[in-house]
Amino acid sequence: MLFDTHAHILDEQFDNDRQEVIDRINEQMGLIVNVGCNLEDCHRTVALAEQEKKIYAAVGLHPNDAYLYTDTLWEEICELARRPKVVGIGETGLDYYWDDSTPEQQKELFIKHIDLAKALKKPLVIHDREAHRDTLTILKEQHAEKVGGIFHAFSGSVEMAKIVLDMNFYIALGGPVTFKNARKTVEVAAMVPLDRLLIETDCPYMTPVPFRGKRNEPVLVRHTAEKIAEIRGISYEEVLQATWENAKRAYAISE
Numbered sequence: 001m002l003f004d005t006h007a008h009i010l011d012e013q014f015d016n017d018r019q020e021v022i023d024r025i026n027e028q029m030g031l032i033v034n035v036g037c038n039l040e041d042c043h044r045t046v047a048l049a050e051q052e053k054k055i056y057a058a059v060g061l062h063p064n065d066a067y068l069y070t071d072t073l074w075e076e077i078c079e080l081a082r083r084p085k086v087v088g089i090g091e092t093g094l095d096y097y098w099d100d101s102t103p104e105q106q107k108e109l110f111i112k113h114i115d116l117a118k119a120l121k122k123p124l125v126i127h128d129r130e131a132h133r134d135t136l137t138i139l140k141e142q143h144a145e146k147v148g149g150i151f152h153a154f155s156g157s158v159e160m161a162k163i164v165l166d167m168n169f170y171i172a173l174g175g176p177v178t179f180k181n182a183r184k185t186v187e188v189a190a191m192v193p194l195d196r197l198l199i200e201t202d203c204p205y206m207t208p209v210p211f212r213g214k215r216n217e218p219v220l221v222r223h224t225a226e227k228i229a230e231i232r233g234i235s236y237e238e239v240l241q242a243t244w245e246n247a248k249r250a251y252a253i254s255e
């Protein structure tokens with residue numbers, strides 16, 4: 001019943017042993033959503049999802065790649081987004097940590113993803129790095145609450161979490177909640193209603209303790225679930241059950 005709601009197993013860091021990583025998913029996990037970040041990645045993600053029963057897909061153009069935008073590229077992503085195994089639109093949002101794409105390019109692209117999510121009635125997968133205020137402003141202006149979705153790798157405060165929850169978003173936490181300096185994220189992990197919380201890896205990055213520093217992969221999401229159970233003072237099984245049900249509801253997966 002482990003559900004990794006945000007993985008990138010097509011990353012080149014898995015090129016040497018991807019099949020083994022998929023075998024471990026099939027043996028040890030319920031489901032995962034693999035997220036495509038650029039056009040090629042999206043094509044490969046959809047192909048993988050259509051071949052692997054336990055893998056679903058999200059497609060979009062990552063905010064850091066907004067500078068690559070062309071109308072033709074976007075039309076292809078919109079086509080892929082219609083496929084039944086695609087259950088999310090993104091990751092999309094704003095990233096002010098990297099500056100390959102300007103804030104203006106990122107904002108325009110973000111709005112296109114919101115429009116697409118609404119048109120297809122599929123949830124948004126939000127990436128927000130050092131851009132909390134602008135991300136919330138755009139979600140509000142574009143009435144993203146009509147479609148909702150998942151705030152991936154949530155890094156905001158408890159106050160921000162409340163706003164995001166009010167806008168019909170689920171909050172996904174990953175490896176950082178296990179880090180020593182995770183005070184803010186630990187507070188969020190404690191306050192999010194249990195029926196709105198998700199777990200994720202964002203692999204190959206953000207590896208949870210005790211594997212921090214090594215490559216991350218979907219099966220390691222259990223360490224994040226264990227940490228959340230400890231923070232909330234509930235059992236690991238309870239976290240598993242809740243995050244499993246939540247993820248299926250968030251991505252509208254019926255199985």
Ligand SMILES: [Zn+2]
Binds near residue numbers: 006008035091202
């Ligand atoms: Zn990601």
